[in-house]
Amino acid sequence: xxxxxxxxxxxxxxxxxxxxxxxxxxxxxxxxxxxxxxxxxxxxxxxxxxxxxxxxxxxxxxxxxxxxxxxxxxxxxxxxxxxxxxxxxxxxxxxxxxxxxxxxxxxxxxxxxxxxxxxxxxxxxxxxxxxxxxxxxxxxxxxxxxxxxxxxxxxxxxxxxxxxxxxxxxxxxxxxxxxxxxxxxxxxxxxxxxxxxxxxxxxxxxxxxxxxxxxxxxxxxxxxxxxxxxxxxxxxxxxxxxxxxxxxxxxxxxxxxxxxxxxxxxxxxxxxxxxxxxxxx
Numbered sequence: 001x002x003x004x005x006x007x008x009x010x011x012x013x014x015x016x017x018x019x020x021x022x023x024x025x026x027x028x029x030x031x032x033x034x035x036x037x038x039x040x041x042x043x044x045x046x047x048x049x050x051x052x053x054x055x056x057x058x059x060x061x062x063x064x065x066x067x068x069x070x071x072x073x074x075x076x077x078x079x080x081x082x083x084x085x086x087x088x089x090x091x092x093x094x095x096x097x098x099x100x101x102x103x104x105x106x107x108x109x110x111x112x113x114x115x116x117x118x119x120x121x122x123x124x125x126x127x128x129x130x131x132x133x134x135x136x137x138x139x140x141x142x143x144x145x146x147x148x149x150x151x152x153x154x155x156x157x158x159x160x161x162x163x164x165x166x167x168x169x170x171x172x173x174x175x176x177x178x179x180x181x182x183x184x185x186x187x188x189x190x191x192x193x194x195x196x197x198x199x200x201x202x203x204x205x206x207x208x209x210x211x212x213x214x215x216x217x218x219x220x221x222x223x224x225x226x227x228x229x230x231x232x233x234x235x236x237x238x239x240x241x242x243x244x245x246x247x248x249x250x251x252x253x254x255x256x257x258x259x260x261x262x263x264x265x266x267x268x269x270x271x272x273x274x275x276x277x278x279x280x281x
Contacts, residue, residue, distance in 0.1 A: 050246040053079045054086025054099030055167050056195040057233055058216045059130055059263045063250070066262070071249040080195060084165035087118040090238060097247065098236040099129070101167035105174045110232040115280055123239035123281040127251060128232060130263050131270040133215040134168065135228040137200050142224045146210050149228070150179055152186045159188035160199050160208035168196075171229065172212055215268030230270065234278075251275070 050067075052060070060078065067076040081089070086098030104113040115124055138146055144157060149172075152159050162168040176183065183189045188208055193199045196213035200221040203211055218225040241247055253259050255275030263269050 048074045048246070050074060050076050050244070050250070051079075051094070051096045052076060052086075052099060053081055053089035053095035054097075054236075055083040055101055055233070056080040056197075057099055057101075057129070057132070058196070058214065058220075058266055059132070059233075059269060060099055062262060062266060063129075063254075063259075067250070070253045071246055074246045074249070076246075076250075082163060082166035082194075083170070084114075084118075084167075087114060087236065090236060091118055096237070096241045096244070099233065100236050101132075101231045101233040103167065103171045103174065103231065111234050111236065112278070112280055115236055119236075119238070123279065125237045125239065125242055126234040126278040126280065127237060127254070128234050128273045128276045128278075129254070130274050131230050131232050131272070133225075133227055133229075133268045133270075134171070134213065134231055135215065136226040137203055137211045137213045137218045138224040138226060139203060139206075139209055140222065140224055142226070144209055147226055149175055150181060152210065153181060157187060157210055158208045159186050159191070160202045160211040161189055161192050162196075162199065162212065163192045163194055167231070168212055171231070175228075216266045219267045225268075232273070251277075 052064070054060075064076045064078050067074065079089075079095075083098075083100040083102045086095065086100055087102075089095035090098050100111045100114070102111055102114045104110070107113055111126055115126070136146055136149075138144075144151075144154075146152070146154075146157065151157065162172070173183075191202075191208065193202065193211075196217035197220070199211035199213045200217040200223055202208045203223055204221045212228075215225045215227070235250075237247060260271040260274050263271050263274065
C-alpha cells in the first residue's frame, strides 16, 4: 500500500518535468524536514511551512513541486486525506488551507454548504484552483463499452472506488442514489483507493476495468476516459490565514498566465476561474 502511494506521487511529480535525480534529492530533503516537523506540536511549526490537507489533485501536486520557486524560503506540506478530511483539519487547527471539491446535492453547488457546516461562523476564502473533468477511467479502447454509472452493475465489470469522505465518493454516492443503483450491485464498490492515481494504476494493471477519477490521471496512465461531470476544486483558507505571506504569494501566482498554463498542460483542467476568490462569512 505504501509503495503504491509513493509510486503514485512519483508519477505526478515526474510528469511535471523533473528528473529522477532532482526528485530523489528533494525527497531526501523533505524526509529530513518531516522528521523534524512531525515531532512538533502544531503551534510550534516554523512559519515557513504552509500546511495543506485535503483532496488529492494532480494540479495541487504540481503547485507543491514549484512552490519553492514561487515563494523562496517557504515549504508547502501536502497531506491528502479527502475533501472532508481537509475541512476537519481546518476546524481542528491542523491545517492552514484545505483542498475541497464537495458537491452538495440539495443546492447543486460546490464546497460552500460544507464549509458553513464544518466551519460555522468563520470568515473563509474559497480560492478556486481550477475546474476539472471527472468521469470513468477505462482500459484503452474501452473494451466493455462502459459509458455511464448504470453500466457498473453489468456482469464482468469490476469497479475501483475512492475512499469515504473524498469529494469524488460524495458525488458518486449521490449520483447512484439518483439512478437508484445500490452499491451492493457494483462489484468492487468496497475496493477503495486514496488517490486518483491509485485508481488509474489499478486499471492499468488489470486489477479493475473501470474507476471514477480525474481525466488527468487517465492521461498519465494512457487510459480511456468517459466524461461525467466538471467540478470546481477550491482552496479553503480561513481569514486569519489569508494575510500570511506564503498564502498571498500562492494566491498571486495562481492568477498568472504561467500558473494557468502549467495546470492546463496537465490535461483535464479548465483554468478560466483559477485565482477567483469567494468569501464566506
